[in-house]
Amino acid sequence: MTDSNDKKWTTLESRYVVRRPWLTARCERVQLPTGAVHDEYYVLEYPTWVNIIARDENGRFIMVEQYRHGLGEVFTELCAGIAEEGEDPETAARRELAEETGYTGGRWRLLSVISANPSTQTNLTYCFVAEGVRKTQSQQLDATEDLSVKLLTQEDIAGMLARDEIKQSLMATPLLKYLFETQLQQLADGESTSSKPSK
Known part of the structure; x- marks a missing residue:
């Protein structure tokens, strides 16, 4: 070997x-x-990047809409940002979600750690899932940030992925993984229910 x-x-x-x-x-x-x-x-x-698949108590996805100058278009994306020096990824992700959307709390877990391009970039992106978040404050945007919050259903997200409307690969990849895991869990729950003996 x-x-x-x-x-x-x-x-x-x-x-x-x-x-x-x-x-x-x-x-x-x-x-x-x-x-x-x-x-x-x-x-x-580059510094460490983070992005967050956030869902509120009603299961809606907390997305942001903003202009991206590289492609010159407006896109709907996950909340995302960078970790400050010495800041751990989850702390950075919680801060970014609160600042960009005003949503906090919820149940957090790390979904995946991926690279935009391991051939030429030194950093990693930490992708988190935050379920059951709540709107507790107003947005706290930087002077150069101009974004709006959108609440979307799981069907909305699946449709956008199918139509290639989520262009940022570091966001499309964890979203696809999350939806895949969610579907597997639903299938497992269904099988578990159907296998129970009837009374």
């Missing part, structure tokens, strides 16, 4: 080419185990 460490690259040189608050990039000269060398390999450094 081949040791996975045998496939790791060796960094020969590394230098930063951009160091800005929202974009940090470094250029590295790296050597592959085969001996081949990449003279210019670019790595993007």
Whole structure:
């Protein structure tokens, strides 16, 4: 069996080419185990990201609608954000949900940890599920944030995914996993009920 460490690259040189608050990039000269060398390999450094599949006490999904300048369109998305330095992912996720939507509380669990692009990005995205959240405060948006809250049903979310309307892959992926798990649980609950002997 081949040791996975045998496939790791060796960094020969590394230098930063951009160091800005929202974009940090470094250029590295790296050597592959085969001996081949990449003279210019670019790595993007980002902080930890978080997103939240939040549902209120009526089972509605707490989504946000905002403009995304990269594609130049308005999208409906999960509440999401970044973890501040030294902040653990769940604390960051709870803070982002409260600030962007005004919803707090509920039952929280980690659904998955994924990468936007492990080839060039250094960070991970922590995807949380928060069920039974309640509106307890007003939004606390940054000066550059302009978003509105939308309450959607599970059927709405499934339809948007089927129509490719949720473009952010870091949001579509956990939503699909969540809906899949929910469906499996419903099937299991149904089988459990049907297997009980009738009185």
